[in-house]
Amino acid sequence: MATVIKAFKGLNTVNTVIKSLANLSLNKSISSSHFIPQKILSVHRCAFLHTTSKKYDLMEFFDDPKNWPKDTVKVGRSWSEDELRIKSNEDLHKLWYVLLKERNMLLTMEHACNDEYVIFPNPERYDKVEESMKNLENVVRERNEAFYFLETGESGERPSVYVNNILGLKQCYKLCQHIIPKYCNLSWKEKHRFGFNGYAVRKFLRLYREKLWNIKRKNRNRESNAAITLLKKFPDLDIEALKHKYPSIDINKVLRHNKLKGVRRKSYIV
Amino acid sequence: MSTRYYPLYQKGNPQLRIFLPNFWMKLVKPQFNNPPNIVEFHCSMQMTRLDIKNYLEKIYKIPIIKVNTRIKLGKFRRNELNTVIKDEDIKVAYAHLPRFESFEFPNMFAEQRANKVKDKQTEKEVSEPLKKKIEEHNKYKAGLPLWFQ
Numbered sequence: 001m002a003t004v005i006k007a008f009k010g011l012n013t014v015n016t017v018i019k020s021l022a023n024l025s026l027n028k029s030i031s032s033s034h035f036i037p038q039k040i041l042s043v044h045r046c047a048f049l050h051t052t053s054k055k056y057d058l059m060e061f062f063d064d065p066k067n068w069p070k071d072t073v074k075v076g077r078s079w080s081e082d083e084l085r086i087k088s089n090e091d092l093h094k095l096w097y098v099l100l101k102e103r104n105m106l107l108t109m110e111h112a113c114n115d116e117y118v119i120f121p122n123p124e125r126y127d128k129v130e131e132s133m134k135n136l137e138n139v140v141r142e143r144n145e146a147f148y149f150l151e152t153g154e155s156g157e158r159p160s161v162y163v164n165n166i167l168g169l170k171q172c173y174k175l176c177q178h179i180i181p182k183y184c185n186l187s188w189k190e191k192h193r194f195g196f197n198g199y200a201v202r203k204f205l206r207l208y209r210e211k212l213w214n215i216k217r218k219n220r221n222r223e224s225n226a227a228i229t230l231l232k233k234f235p236d237l238d239i240e241a242l243k244h245k246y247p248s249i250d251i252n253k254v255l256r257h258n259k260l261k262g263v264r265r266k267s268y269i270v
Numbered sequence: 271m272s273t274r275y276y277p278l279y280q281k282g283n284p285q286l287r288i289f290l291p292n293f294w295m296k297l298v299k300p301q302f303n304n305p306p307n308i309v310e311f312h313c314s315m316q317m318t319r320l321d322i323k324n325y326l327e328k329i330y331k332i333p334i335i336k337v338n339t340r341i342k343l344g345k346f347r348r349n350e351l352n353t354v355i356k357d358e359d360i361k362v363a364y365a366h367l368p369r370f371e372s373f374e375f376p377n378m379f380a381e382q383r384a385n386k387v388k389d390k391q392t393e394k395e396v397s398e399p400l401k402k403k404i405e406e407h408n409k410y411k412a413g414l415p416l417w418f419q
Contacts, residue, residue: 058309058373060330061297069381096290097329107296111312115299116379137290158275177278 060101061108073121079132084139092136099136103129168196168205216248224249228259235265293317293325295363299375304364306372311363315341322363336366 067073084092106126113120148156158174165171173192178185223246231237231254243251254260276286295313304310313322319337326332344357367373411419 058297058330058332059376061295062376062378068378069385093289100291100294100329104295107294108298111296111298112378118379118382133292140290176275179278179280 061105062112063105063109067121071119071121073125075122075125075128078128079135081135081139084132084136085142089140089143092140096133096136099129099133103133163194164196166193166196166201168201220248224254224257227251227254228257231255231260231265232263235263291325293321295322295325297375306374307367307369309365309367309373311365312360313363315359315361317361317363319363322365326365332365333368333371334365335368338364338366 063073079095084095087095103126106129110120110123110126145155145157148154158176160172160174162170163173173194178188180188182188227242227246227249230242239251255265274292279286293314293316295311295317298310298312300308300310311322313325317325317339319339322337322339323334326334340362342360342362344359346354346356349355408419
């Protein structure tokens, strides 16, 4: 316990608190009655472990005053998913708020730096916090999904369906709950018009499909022409490599092309 | 997703809880001369006054009396291609602290500026004798290209 207190005394910045949180679950197991008498423990139970910094103040929005004049602020890496998977839900919840505060701090400092025309030291800190928040959310999502599959046989994700929009194109629509049922919800109906009909839309779709097909066709022609010129220059080309480079072309068709009539290859793979 | 997708709230149901809020807030230097107990924030656009109050009270443990918000219009400006673009709107929040509390925005970069001035002076002190030395060295080689020196 004493080591824990020592460790926490030395930590001032939020960054270091984040790192120290990694040992949190371990510390809890240590803080049993072996070290401290029961009576004292009941008084100081909350005082020994702090996941967030002690002072609750508006100054939490700013970086540590020691870092103000510095050009570079060194910090560790972000939390990976594997590290977060080991943690309990409670720890993750605490860590989320630490990260949230850190992000707010960085945003505040960046804004202040921009106002004063000063270079913001180590802006990648923000990315690190963002990444660890993203990872944390993924881990929570995983757990949620596992729970829902166990309990209900469905993932607890927000349901979504593919619908045709007014132009006849496929679109992902995320479902949500409504108080008024669908058939009499006029405001919803006005906003969400699914399905298509009419001459104009059909013409648009026809032309649109033609355009997509033309793009595909032109790309294929371009690639086959490139392959032919390569084969003309280097008759003994590795066919597998060519296939890998131009996946859209039919190699056998290219090899039988009129432009390659006079070219003699040592080995034909046909 | 569990943390971002909430079921519909109907009157009489238990209150919905946010477990992992992803709102951001930043404390900014006040634009106008506000009373000392008013703090200016920029926050995410979805936040309401109640959200801001709860955010500061629950997460930062700051007692808040009242919150006012307004939406600041983003600036219209021309980019390098000379097309008109608009910056994003900002939600500005004015949080009222209790009556006799005060908050002053810290002057964070004074020391850094002073250090920079000092650094420049020390640079001068170091570089000037060196400059003199080089000048003396090149005294009789005026006009000679650098390659021959």
